[in-house]
Amino acid sequence: MPSATCVSCQGQRPAALVRPKTSEPYCKVCFFEAFEREIHETIVKEQLFKPGETIAVAASGGKDSTVLAHVLKLLNERHSYGLKLVLLSIDEGITGYRDDSLETVKRNQQQYDLPLIILTYKELYGWSMDEIVKAVGRKNNCTFCGVFRRQALDRGAMKLSVNKIATGHNADDIAETILMNILRGDIARLKRCTSIITGDESDENEGSVIPRCKPLKYAYEKEIVLYAFYKRLDYFSTECLYSPNAYRGNIRTYIKDLERLRPSSIIDIIHSGEQVLVKQTAKMPVQR
C-alpha cells in the first residue's frame, strides 16, 4: 500500500488518489496540475495546434469529450494558444442513448460558453442508427457507425470552417485499438492508429479530409474519470445499446485486467505500438 503523502507537494495536502500512470500518490490539487500540464506538454511537443486556428471539439456528452472540452478551454486561456473552440456533436439516432447524451452536450455548451453544432445521420444519410440496425441486424453495427460518424464529423467541420477536429480518445482507447489491430493482423490500421494527428496534408492517402488529433492520447481513462469527478464536471455515462456485441469489448476486458496487474501496461502498449515498423515488402490488407 503506497504511503498517503502526495509526492508532488510532499504532504502539504493529503493524498487523494494513486495515479495509474506512475503508481504514485497525489493530492487533488497536484493531480489537477499534473493532468492539465501533461496534456499541455502533449499539445506543445506534438505541435497539435497553431495560433488563430478554429478547432472543433468532437463532443458526445461523455466523460472523455467533456473533459477534453473543459481542459482545452482552460489551456487555451492559460497558455494563450490563440484558438477558437467550437463543440461539434453527431446524433446517430440511437434512442435512449444519444438523445440523452445530447442533452448533456447542450448543458456543456452553456457551461463552457462555446458554440455548438449538432448534425444527425438522418439528415446526412437518410437513416438513423436505429433504422440501420433494424434493417441489418445486431452485427458489425459499430463498424458502420464509426465510418458514418467520422464522415459526419468531416462534414460538420467543413460547415463550421474549422481547421482541425479534436477527439477525446484516451490512452485506454488507443491501447485497445493497437491490440485489436494486432489480433486481426490489420497492419495498415496499426500504423495509423498510433498517430496523434491524422489527415494532415502530408498524408496522401487521406485526401481532403479535415485533420484530426487526440490531445488525450496519453491520459489514462481512470484519471479522466477522477478529474471529471473531483471537478464535478457534468457528463453522460451509458453503454451504447448496440455495443455489447462489439469485438472491442473483449479487448477492453483484457486491458482492464492487465492494468490491474501492472498499471503502466497501457502506456507501454502505446509506446510499443508506436515503435512498430512495417516492412516495405509487407502486403497491406485490403479495405473490405
Add this chain to the structure above:
Amino acid sequence: MHLTLEFAGGAELLFGKQKTHPVDLPESQTPWTIRTLLVWMRDNLLRERPELFIQGDSVRPGILVLVNDTDWELLDGLNYQLKENDNILFVSTLHGG
C-alpha cells in the same frame, strides 16, 4: 454500522438506478471490510447482472472505488476496515466517452 453507498458512471443501473443508498450493516464479530461489504452488497443490494459489478472477490476491473473521496488504493483496498458513516463511491468507467 451506518454507511452511504454511492454509484456513478453507469454503476447505478445495477442498483435500481439509484445513485445513493444509505445502508445499515448488521453487527459482526469480525470488522467489516470492503471485501465483506461487497459480499453483502451482492446478496442484498445488487438487482441484476452481478458479474458486471463483481469479479472474484473484488469489483470488476474498470470500476473505481473511493472512500470519503479518497482512492481505495491508498487505503489498503479490499482490506480497508469500514468506519461508521463512511461514504463509499463506486464509479464505473466502462462506457463510451
